[in-house]
Amino acid sequence: MLWIKTFHILAMTSWMAGIFYLPRIFVHYVEGREAGQDVARLEIMAGKLYGFMTIMAIFTLGLGTWLWLGYGFSGGWLHAKLTFVLLLIGYHVWCRQYLQKLRAGTLNRSGRYFRLFNELPLLIFIPILIFVVVKPF
Template identity: 80%
Template sequence: MLWVKTFHILAMTSWMAGIFYLPRIFVHYAEGRAAGQDVTRLIIMAGKLYGFMSLMAVLTLGLGFWLWFGWGFGGGWLHAKLVMVVLLIGYHHWCLRYLKQMRAGTLDRSGRYFRLFNELPLLIFVPILILVVVKPF
């Protein structure tokens, strides 16, 4: 079971790297487009990154369920963590919506907006980390 936990943490780390980096691409896209620069490469990068982070999300969730069923359903901390994971999945899909707008050329949010948008996953990730390590309840 420790191998499963190891690969769960590895996949989660990779997923979070994508979750933190994709909005930075949105920032560069918004600011580059406003400055009249060619942003085609950013669209390609965002698409490839989204595909990678989606694969890592699936692996994270699959291995997480394996751990959940292997070690049981106990502890209020786990239920709270799962709520936060659902929020993270929602954020992941929110990024897909922005990626589709980027591809269609209709992404009209500012770089400042995406800088703030980029902070949301940290507000979700920190409680997950605390819940997993401290297990407060």
């Protein structure tokens, strides 16, 4: 099970890297477009990054399920963690919606909005980390 846990952590780390970086691409896209710059490369980058982070999310969830089946479903901390994991999945889907708007040329939020949007996954990830490490209940 330790190998499964290792690959789960690796996949989760890769997923989180994408979750943290994609909104920064949105910031640069919106601000670059407002400045009249060519932002076509950012659209390509956003699409490829979203594909990568989706694959990593699937690995994370699959390996997490494997761990859950191996160790069992016990403790309130796990229920709480899974609640925040669902929020993270929701954020991932929300990013997809913004990616679709970016591709359609209708991404109309400000760079400031996406800077704030970029902070949400951290607010979701911190409780997950606390629940896994501290297991407060």
